[in-house]
Amino acid sequence: MTRKHVTVLGLGLMGQALAGALLRDGYTTTVWNRTAAKADDLVARGARPAGSVAEAVAASPLVIICLTDYAAVHELLDPLDGELDGRVLVNLTSGTSQGARETAEWARQRGAAYLDGAILATPEAVGADAVILYSGPRTAFDRHEPALRALGSGVTHLGTDHGLSSLYDVAMLSLMWNILNGFLHGAALLGAAGVQATAFTPIANKGIETVNGWLAAYARQIDEGAYPAFDATLDTHLAAMEHLIHESEHLGVNAELPRFVKTLADRAAAAGHGGEGYAAMVELFRKPAA
Structure with a gap:
């Protein structure tokens, strides 16, 4: 197992895009999803399917997680406990800064390094010009920076505070909705x-x-x-x-x-x-x- 081995947990549209980008960049990519059939296309392209979350985590030093929320992350990983020791967990699940900091402490207690992340892009941009923000220990980011940069050209490490990526994410949501609402109201006026x-x-x-x-x-x-x-x-x-x-x-x-x-x-x-x-x-x- 080397730094060219990466695991992706969660194969929704974004998770599939993440795994696909890693495969294209030559990474040995292990994938797991609750509905196993979602891995079929990736497996046909060379991904390795895992039969369980534990098997998927054991396959790689870097585990990228992309699920619906932090509760789903804990539902999958809480039962593993000691099996997380020595891993770098990169959580690209949307959440809050409080949730990110709490999850970082949870990971630390289990011997895992933790990076929280936010994807400011659509699945189509992953592996190309996607902007992806990370926060957490710089050493963990540096160790796996090539794999993380395979996911998008706009990769940025914001700092050691695990909550920064989530804060940037919601700040961008505020900007997005305010711009869109202003445009829609203006369109209604002119309409x-x-x-x-x-x-x-x-x-x-x-x-x-x-x-x-x-x-x-x-x-x-x-x-x-x-x-x-x-x-x-x-x-x-x-x-x-x-x-x-x-x-x-x-x-x-x-x-x-x-x-x-x-x-x-x-x-x-x-x-x-x-x-x-x-x-x-x-x-x-x-x-x-x-």
């Missing part, structure tokens, strides 16, 4: 005037590019804790938000999203940030809701 969403898309993309250009400056303001209004104050943004609410209601488009955004901005202004730039809104997000 009320008979404008096709496909006609809106090129202009929307330009707007996203413009906002993207602001992020670096916003990030510096957040890190420094000072929010000078380079373009417009939060009070000015509030006036524009009122226009968006009025336009939505006038056109019969749902105004809940812009109303919610304005409610948050009103709170920030009431806290004394009205004369600062929009990045001051981060102070509101840093605190739990009242």
Whole structure:
């Protein structure tokens, strides 16, 4: 058994993509799934099927796990206990930072090194330009970095805090949903005037590019804790938000999203940030809701 031996537990669409990428890169890949038939295509391509979770774990020094949640991970691995000693477990199952840290401690007690990971890509991108984030001991990452890089060109080790990959993952989900909801609301507004969403898309993309250009400056303001209004104050943004609410209601488009955004901005202004730039809104997000 060498570093060219890898085990993949869980063969959903993402798990199959992970195993396939390892096979293409020349790794001896052992696979296991509760429904064994999901391994058939991979076995036809050279993967080694394991008859049990214990057999799969014993086959490789590196065990990559991709299941539905952390509870499923523990359901599979808790019974093994001593059989995990000396293994590097890489958990690419979506979860929370708390779950990642707790699982890392659980693995440590069983003699296993643990890396938590987050895949910011679709299965089709695995083995190509997939962005995959890892957090946990650098020594474990370095030991198996070639295998991990076989899964995507955007592989990054974030640090030793096991919870970082999950935190980045949910932060990206927040970004994704906010961008998509803004686009969908904008499409609804223009649709009320008979404008096709496909006609809106090129202009929307330009707007996203413009906002993207602001992020670096916003990030510096957040890190420094000072929010000078380079373009417009939060009070000015509030006036524009009122226009968006009025336009939505006038056109019969749902105004809940812009109303919610304005409610948050009103709170920030009431806290004394009205004369600062929009990045001051981060102070509101840093605190739990009242």
